[in-house]
Amino acid sequence: MKITSIIAKNFQGLRHAGLSLSTRIALIAGDNGAGKSSLRDAIAMALSGKPFRVEKKKDFGQLVMEGQKGAEVRIEFDDGRAATLKLPDGKVVYAGGASLEDADTLRAVLPIALNPASFAAATPDERRTALFALTGCGADERGVEQRLIERGLEQRYIDAVLPLVGSGFPAAEADAKRRATEARGAWKALTGEVHGDKKAEGWSVEAAPVDDAAIQQAKADVQKVQDEISQAQQQLGELRARHQQQAGRQQQIARLKEQAAPLERIKAKLAADQLDLAKVRDEVEGISAGPAPRVGLVHDLARALNLSLTMAIPFGDMNAEQRGYLKSASAALELYAAEHGSLADDGVPPSAEDLARLPQLQHSLEMMSRAVANDERDLKVATDAEAQLKALTEGEQPAPVSEADVTGLVERISLLQISHKNVQARLAELQEQHRIAADAAERTQRAAQHHADVQAWSSVADAMAPDGIPAEILADALRPVNDRLFELSQMAGWPRIQISRDMDITADGRVYGLLSESEQWRADCIIALTLSIMSGLRLVLLDRFDVLSMTGRGQLLDLLEGLGDQIDTALVFGTMKGPAASDEVVQAFWISGGEVATGEPYAQAA
Structure with missing residues (x-):
């Protein structure tokens, strides 16, 4: 990405800067407060569209030089593209083609190329993201599956997470964390306790086991007593029926005896009444016949x-x-x-007296006829009762049933019912114990499964985390990056810069945080150059090069010159006592009072 022209007006402390770049390397120097940082920020914001000194859009007006209504930065490239930034609206307008960040690789590397110190300042995860984009090492599902198998994960967990790997490791990690959280919640809902690895490992519900044989025996006891009750109740029904029949028979015998008792008296009365009836009938007939x-x-x-x-x-x-x-x-x-x-x-003919007596005799005849009819009726009742009584009292009679027999059987049924209640209670107790034991076993099993899910999904989340499988994949992909870092370090004659799989930055084995300011600057420079070259961006802004000694500055310029066409544009900013000189390799610019001027030949610089 070769920049051919930079124009900045009224940006922060920079009144006007017009840079026409004829070389790959531009040295932009000036005294403190001259506007170097303003020019660097203007270029970086125009290239990235992101401010460097304010965060909110409403503060963009603060980037405009005091007393001015607006600011403008325009950067032109050798391929005909141009990026124009206008303030205070903060919009960047691209002309002649797409923006500078369309490719994922460029989007990841551009912030580092514009601000080399940002890589070391980033988190390990942010460094991995940039290196992933740079190296293009993506998520190969088959490779990820094999790595998950090697971590001892069951296939069902692997099958669940693999479809998300295609969307990126962060999505897969987030899903695994969500599932682990859900499993912890399920464990807590089941156990009533907060999940902990040690606590959950051996968690179980204590419950005494119940032998199935004991339950079957209790069921048999219940059935046995129930059968005895049914049999006794049937016997009681038969006994009560016989008792009722016996009582009815005795009542019937007493009634028949009462009906048959006056038989002889009824016979005698019937004979007498029949004689009287015949006599009165003859007398009535005699008077009536004439x-x-x-x-x-x-x-x-x-x-x-x-x-x-x-x-x-x-x-x-x-x-x-x-x-x-x-x-x-x-x-x-x-x-x-x-x-x-x-x-x-x-x-x-009958006498008058007889005729006078005739009505009375006829009334007597009617009364006597009814009396004889009643006697005959009573005789039949008594005769029938005597015959029925004889039939009831003769022959084999059923065994008598006493009240004591009925009462005794009722008491036996009552005792059996009490026994039935007891054996039923025992059966219910055993079944409840069995249910509790089964529930305990089931809850223990479910809790173990939830715990297994927590561990598995936590392992999946760890595997999907930047320092997991992505780090393993990146470690393989880091070899060419570290090779290029080593190459550039040797070219500059500086300590060997390396990036570990844990995203630690070292210089000759010393961690970045232990390096001096100039050593850190050199590490940032080597990293920014490496990433910019490997990404194809081939652009870098190096600020504060004055932190280097004169030897170090010479090494930097020799490095940039030695890279040849691997770098299209290198803008080097720093504080100097006076203007530097330009030559055919390095084009020098001097900033003073917010304006830029072209420097003298670099060889003449103090």
């Missing part, structure tokens, strides 16, 4: 006998035989009269 003659042999014989007796009386005295005959005949007629009435009434 004067109809009596018809029949008996009546004819009675009439003849009566006639004979009547005719025999006038014939004188009778002997004893005759008197006997008459006496027997009279007795027979008396019997006839007693049964059929006097022959004198034969064919005689």
Whole structure:
């Protein structure tokens, strides 16, 4: 990236600077406060679009020279491109092509090329990011997978993280950290404790194990007692049914005995009532029938006998035989009269007295008929009761059931129910213990899995972290970088600069923080030149070169000259007592009072 022209107006303490660059190396010197740093900042801001002395856009106006409304910086390149910065809006307008930072490599290296000390000031992760971009060592999924396998990670974790590796190690690391955090949260939710590696390693839920045989035996005991209860309840139902049948039989026997007891009395009453009924019926029929003659042999014989007796009386005295005959005949007629009435009434209409009695006789006949019907009904009831009683009391009878038998069985069922409750409680207790033990085992297992997830995802996060697999990959890619650092260090005659896989910077083995100011400047210079050359940027701004001794300054310029076309533009800033001289290799510029002038031949410099 060869700069051909730099124009800066009203930028900080720089009133006007117009630099037309004809060589690859430009030495820009001046006294303290002359405007060197302002020119460097102007060039850096125009190239990167980022301010160096203010952070917020609202402060861009502070970069404009006091008393001026605006400032402008324009940088032109040999390929026709140009970058123009205007303040106070802070916008950089590119002409003739894309911006300087379009490539990832350039975007990573440009800040270091513009400010070499920024690499050492960056964090190890930021250094890795820049070197990743520089070396182009990306995330090869197969290579990453193999490295994760070598770290002992299970395939399921590897399969989960590999798709994210393509988006970059930071995304994969963030996802692994998130999953590890979620696993810690799940462990805490399950255990109620804060996760810790040592605590979680052997964490378990204590619970006494329960033998399955004991549960099966308890179930068998419950079933056995339940079967006994069912059998006893069935027996109780049968016993109560028999007891009820027995009580009903006794009641029925008592009722039948009561019904059969008046049988003989009912028979006698029925006979008497039947005679009375016949007598009253005849009398009613006699009165009701009227004067109809009596018809029949008996009546004819009675009439003849009566006639004979009547005719025999006038014939004188009778002997004893005759008197006997008459006496027997009279007795027979008396019997006839007693049964059929006097022959004198034969064919005689009923008297007024008889007719007067007839309603009463008819009422008596009706009452007597009902009495006989009732007697016959009662007789049937008593006769049937006697027959049923005989059927109930004769033959084989069922065994009697007492109240004590029923009460005893009820008490046995009650005891069985108590026993059933006890064995059920024992079974429930064993099952609860078994559930607790199973839950404890399951919680222990889940906690172990969550802990395994925490460890695995933490290992994945560590592997995806900049000092993990990226560092391993970068370590392999650092060899050409360190080779170039070594090459430039030798060219300058300075201590060997190296970058370790942990991103430590050393000079001949001494860590950067232990180096002197000039040693650190030389390390920054070698790193910036190396990164700029390897990235293809081939541009560097080296400020404060006056920290070097005269020998060191000569070594720097010899180095820059020796790099040839590996560096297109090297702008070197520093404080000097007077203007330096220009030659065909180094073009010198002197800044004084905020303005720039071309220097005399460099060989004449003091």
